[in-house]
């Protein structure tokens with residue numbers, strides 16, 4: 090992995106505005122809840138859409154593609170990538186390559202989104218809106234780049250979310266006629282199930298880059314500023330144990346103790362029980378040596 094921060098590259102303001110428009114438009118679309126109204130079904134679809142897509146990002150994009158913390162078959166690997174793309178966080182190879190870079194250079198000038206160096210808003214959304222980081226860093230993700238189906242998803246990462254949004258609209262439209270007593274519609278399921286759910290999942294994911302390096306407590310004296318937060322762990326399905334994660338990124342579980350709620354870990358345990366994933370990596374005994382200073386180089390993955 091090369092240092093490719095490029096934060097000093099000058100990007101014209103008009104380019105930043107143009108590249109931010111789709112992101113802002115998805116936020117603006119949420120205002121449509123005022124016109125489409127709500128129903129219990131729409132809220133349930135919103136919650137399910139959030140949970141499934143955040144799980145695909147945390148278990149798939151993060152714990153599998155970025156850190157290889159468990160093993161799975163090629164079809165399930167594809168499924169993780171496919172569901173991950175529906176979260177509209179670009180392709181799995183782009184995401185994971187950048188994330189590996191974050192671990193290597195966490196909280197240094199070279200890091201892409203260090204709140205301690207470049208400010209909270211840059212860490213939260215600035216780096217995403219900037220066109221500086223659009224390219225996939227192929228050298229950092231050679232291991233998964235050899236799969237053509239993943240390269241396809243990485244390139245056409247907007248196809249699955251647009252298809253997903255269209256299916257939600259058709260589902261709502263169908264129910265509007267087939268079961269009018271539910272009180273839903275095509276537009277309602279589209280707005281709640283896709284737009285509101287996407288914006289919520291975006292900001293919760295971004296909080297791991299911004300808040301999880303600023304607020305919370307530190308069990309391990311890692312070389313970075315990562316922190317643990319129970320509330321963020323709840324919202325992110327387990328990613329809030331970020332100090333644990335920086336201490337040993339290769340662990341499949343990020344809650345290192347039974348009381349550290351980690352919903353992604355529970356989901357992966359269920360998948361392991363069903364034979365869909367295996368070889369879930371645990372934190373080794375030395376990792377539990379609380380508060381010990383950790384100056385050795387961070388693991389590669």
Ligand SMILES: [Zn+2]
Nearest residue numbers: 191195315331
């Ligand atoms: Zn981090």
Ligand SMILES: [Zn+2]
Nearest residue numbers: 155188334338
């Ligand atoms: Zn990570």
